[in-house]
Amino acid sequence: MSEHKIYLRNTDVVLRDEDDSGSLLYNPDTGQVLVINETGRFIWDLCKIGSTISKILEQFNNSYKDLPESLQEDINNYLTIMTEGGFLASSQ
């Protein structure tokens, strides 16, 4: 996963904040739904104007205390799933 990749929302994707327990992203081009937790929701917000992994990590550190050790891995996983599902686009 390249440090320089910029991740940007697919503007056709719909975000549905269902309830306190989570949200879902809906890609109408594929019909695919992705259920996301607070971490995924935060990443989604940051990708509105495009963001790199390091920028995303920096924003997490600025916004949250006591971040889990697995954060970097969680972010990588979300970015992979979101990109593969067409929820995000990535460019170098």
Place this chain on the structure above:
Amino acid sequence: MPPANKIPEHSKFPASADISITGKCNLKCRYCFYSDEMVALNDLTTEQWKQNIKKLGDAKIMRVTLTGGEPFSRSDFFELVDSVIENRMRYSILTNGTLITEDTIKEFSKGKRRLRLDSIQISIDGSCAEVHNRSRPDSFDRTVRGLRLLKKNGFPVTVRATISRHNMDDLEDMAAFLLEDIGLPSMTNNEASPIGTGCTYSDELALDHCEILAVGKRLENLQLKYQGRISAQAGPLVKLRMFREMEKSKRSGKLSNRWKMGYLSSCGGVFSKLGVLHDGAVTPCTMLHALTMGNLLTDDLMELWNNSRVIQETRERYCIPMSDIDECRNCEWADYCNGGCPGIVQQMQNTIIAPSWRNCYKDFLAANAITSVYDAYPRKE
């Protein structure tokens, strides 16, 4: 009586909507659930529909089903499809298939029209013109032409057969025609109901309890023959499945989790979807067209979804015990029943707080002179 539960939470946003984009139709089917008084309502203009479709998209609805009337009878049909796409939704179509031509196929190839299409469902009620046209006059050849065109061009096309007295003797031929000759991967079926125009021709069309049993058993045999290719969400197959589930629960003393037994709980649709009629009226379901929540042109959709008294009452139905219903109070099956489709009940009794006799297991047993649905099947040695 089963323990009372609170009304389930409805989803924060509706997941889907059935939208009747027109009341007009080029056919006059004998069981159409749109009655003459519905057809008389005015269709919305293109701009009004675009405005409404935007509201559906803004309410984060994911899927719409375009229905009618006959949706392809609108000259602006593809303009409305493009509006659905622009507002980030997918779509399905319910059609009689008669207006689908090579030009229609070409139109679908533009932009994301194919990409966003979930399915096109065509209604076919017979294996030949003689049978099909009894319910759907003068349409078989045109319908089959449309179906073949879609199939040939790789569209996600499905067929729904509405079973009635007009075609109940044609089930095997119909399945062979659709699944073997045409080569569809699957088909679904339901039954003609006394709703809309179907009320007028109810005696001529609607199956009685004995016919439900006979037709249901033949459909089950066809399900075995065509392994997984025949399904139903309503009608004889579903009724027989439901009756067996009731028997099983009563004998084991364990309530099924397939539905909320002992309550008017047959319809869960109102917790995640809604209907919009061709004049913009919002209803809990297009089958409940007499229950208007408001109008999409003038009202806030989310306000209707969350606070309309009409949809709240439809949801509250889910928690009304069958034993609270006068005619069911002393029925031995009350703790297992779900009351049947509220759309049919509303049409027949002008209320949704009632059961549908068309789903009554007690009546079904009496009419067939049996004490259990299992009596209708040969016993295993």
